[in-house]
Amino acid sequence: MNKDIYDHKVEFPEEMRNHMRVSHHKAKDADKNGEGYKRNQELQSQKSMTYKQLKRIKNFFDNFKGKNVDHEFILNGGIEMKNWVNNELRRMREGIYMTKHNKSETGMENQHIQTHTKDGIDVRPSKEHSKTVDKYNAAVTESLRRINEIISKI
Numbered sequence: 001m002n003k004d005i006y007d008h009k010v011e012f013p014e015e016m017r018n019h020m021r022v023s024h025h026k027a028k029d030a031d032k033n034g035e036g037y038k039r040n041q042e043l044q045s046q047k048s049m050t051y052k053q054l055k056r057i058k059n060f061f062d063n064f065k066g067k068n069v070d071h072e073f074i075l076n077g078g079i080e081m082k083n084w085v086n087n088e089l090r091r092m093r094e095g096i097y098m099t100k101h102n103k104s105e106t107g108m109e110n111q112h113i114q115t116h117t118k119d120g121i122d123v124r125p126s127k128e129h130s131k132t133v134d135k136y137n138a139a140v141t142e143s144l145r146r147i148n149e150i151i152s153k154i
Contacts, residue, residue: 008050017047024044027074030071
């Protein structure tokens, strides 16, 4: 699923850019060659972030062993940045999942499984993942879904 969002960008909001400026000011005694100093300066003026950048920041926070008052942690945006990055990554992933899920619910076969080749032979996803409603056209499928929804409420 991550390959579907690998080239996506998200807006880096003004309040987060301001937060990075404040974080930089809080860690004014930090080593200019230390972890996070250069990233902080870049993020202060950046209006969007790529998925790759979000993953790098998440990786920093996931592997950081120090304390929340350390310069590296503060320069990387602290708890606020960690939460913002995690929320953005979650939204991106959920967006891709929901798109595939909705396509699957409307009768498009195997949205979550990718076809691939092995030793030059096309390998199709397993037939056990297909649904019998795929045999019907979209209008009939939608009608059946609505009928089942109404019946389940009774």
